[in-house]
Ligand SMILES: Nc1nc2c(ncn2[C@@H]2O[C@H](COP(=O)(O)OP(=O)(O)O)[C@@H](O)[C@H]2O)c(=O)[nH]1
């Protein structure tokens with residue numbers, strides 16, 4: 001079962017945990033749908049999440065915590081909100097040493113933009129292990145998927161460090177869960 005723990009902005013409010021998986025991606029890429037496909041319906045016991053601009057933490061079967069980072073590249077943010085978001089991310093990724101894997105969700109139909117590239121550079125800079133997850137592949141044929149992967153690989157180095165999934169028909173969701181488990185239990 002996946003249970004909501006708390007929303008936090010600063011590190012003194014992060015929940016105590018030994019291992020964590022974090023999900024990032026642009027707004028509308030399917031982050032909530034993917035967390036739901038992997039872990040099932042989130043249980044809210046007492047507490048309800050704060051604003052979508054905060055880090056949301058969940059407990060999965062008392063095995064590890066899941067962190068849902070607000071969607072980046074959201075156009076309607078003010079300058080002040082962009083700075084605050086950056087500070088929150090910086091504090092999180094520079095201090096949360098228990099992160100075992102960062103799931104970077106992308107839409108298979110879109111070429112990664114500046115925000116996605118910045119995110120990847122940032123993860124490399126902080127030495128955070130990450131996996132690229134191309135979502136919404138139900139929208140494309142196998143041929144189209146291969147073509148997109150080829151195009152995307154001219155913009156970002158894929159190095160076989162990716163998986164294509166669909167939250168609509170659950171394609172490769174179990175395979176993704178296996179990869180997560182490997183990172184959690186073998187590191
Ligand atoms: N066709 C298709 N639609 C999806 C998939 N995953 C998410 N969506 C849709 O994309 C929209 C955004 O999804 P959501 O999970 O709210 O994205 P978030 O903003 O990243 O949390 C919703 O309308 C979802 O139903 C998928 O694998 N296939």
Ligand SMILES: [Mg+2]
Pocket residue numbers: 031032033
């Ligand atoms: Mg969401």
